[in-house]
Amino acid sequence: MELTRLPLLKSALKSRYPQLAVFIVMLVGYIFAILAGLIGTPVGSHNFSIVFVWIGWWAILILVAVPFFGRGWCAVCPIPLPGEWLQRGAILSPPDKKPKWLNLRVPKMFRNIWLQNISFLLLALFSSVLLTTPNITGIILAAMLFTAIGLSMIFERRAFCRYLCPVGGFIGLYSQTAPIELRINDKQVCAKCEGKPCYNGNEKGYGCPWDVFPGGLTKNTYCGLCMECLRTCPHDNIALNLRPFAADLAKPSARMDEAFKAFIMLGSAMIYAGVLLGPWGALKDAAYNVGSGAWFVYAAAFLAIIFVVLPGTFRLMIFPSPIGRGAALSPSKGAGVRAFAALSNSLIPLGLMFWVAFSLSFVLTNASYIFAALSDPLGLGWNLFGTANIAWQPILTSILAPAQTLSLVGGLAWSARTAQRSAQEAHVSSVPVVVYCFIVTAFMLWLLL
């Protein structure tokens, strides 16, 4: 179903003003979160930066935005805005075609999501401190803002969003499961289109900030839903469509950076569930005491699980026999790697549902902090809306376990179905992938229930 056939929605998406209004609200909130982190109370559960970023924003992102709108968050994210405004030398006015600042192209070796994988892991290793310490959250938020500005001065388009943002990497991965997509209506129209204004820009708008040619879009991963192409296309050939969930996974990616992103996200959800929500105090101590010997052991174990245990087990299960492994590596090494990467796509729905199940527990338990932080965002004793003294109380805990089971079992079935499609294309059996998904799901159930 083409949503852009709805005149009201289409005009709202083409106009810059509604998006700008949301952008400004988001940017104000973001800057306030930085300030709250830096000057507010050091008690995380009473500081706007912790409560609104890691409980409020996270809940909306992982439970609503990513599953249903894919990169919808990226469409309103405030982080690239100041840099983009400086890069363009304008906020709303049409481009003048003169490049601002250095306007360099990102080197080819960095045009993948490995840097995003690394930036996510760097944050993940320090997450126990990041999630609980307001000034660290404030510093990280500020660092992301200034890094985005710096990269906008050096490189063309949104280099930070596309290649470095630690959040954008997994949003892109999981956006493939969303029931919404931006695509073209007719390939021939794009093929004959002169100047490719959707990519290069024209008087109506800017060239794709995400460095994507919409005419070649086959999946959501790198489309930021910024709607510039909707504005610039002279042939009205851009459409925002409703579609079945996970339609992109019918065309599995064969990229190792994306394959490892799937393992990183799957493993991180499991480690967080054990460390943050489990009853093991020694694990929490190790994760929190950054720089201690225990933390180094924790970090090494974290990385080993993500880069060795999970992908290694997966590979051994897909190619169990030496003959099979040999066939995968030589003489057609590329085919084996592509099969591994393509089958890893099966883990995308499961990983998303792992994060949903983990986040449900974390968010429902701590959501009541939002009301107190709303009235007293800096922890200075204010009571702006009369809710500052609302006592902590978990909400909806009676439905938590069934909801988590539904998420995890649903994710397992979804991944198993995806594996059948991917395995068919890779000419291998889907059974090992399904069994792998079952094992990690059973482990996650044990961690959460």
Add this chain to the structure above:
Amino acid sequence: MAWILLGLLAAVVAFAPLPALSSPPQARTLRQGSAQAFEIDARQFAYSPSELKVNTGDTVTIQLVSADVVHGLYVDGYDVSVEADPGQSATLTFVADKPGSFRFRCNITCGAMHPFMIGKLTVGSNDWLYRSIGFSILAIIGILLFPRSTPITNYQLPPTDH
């Protein structure tokens, strides 16, 4: 027909009584008939012991001893709590009449990792975990037995180079 069978199996997994699994009381527990008493040390940001197992219907008494700052202990699902001042102890008593697995957690802000100061109480056996694993097995049996009716054809894996 097969889907109906799977549905019936799912209903069995969901509602059939499970065989009683032994859940012996753990160390530092004084067995008092149907009463269970625990002494739990609380310090930033962990409980010791952090995992408790009791039988359904037991009267549970928890003596919370705080080693450093003020700590609380709130039991999810039972909505009961207790607070202990530094170096002091406080007692919580309740009847564990709801079977299953429940988190208990600190409900007094006690430092940075306070939201993650968590323990686990298992009342009887953790039936929901076993049922959930049963659902998982049924789900993959269903998926494996009934593959997609419309296989994708004429699609080639993309090259790794992008």
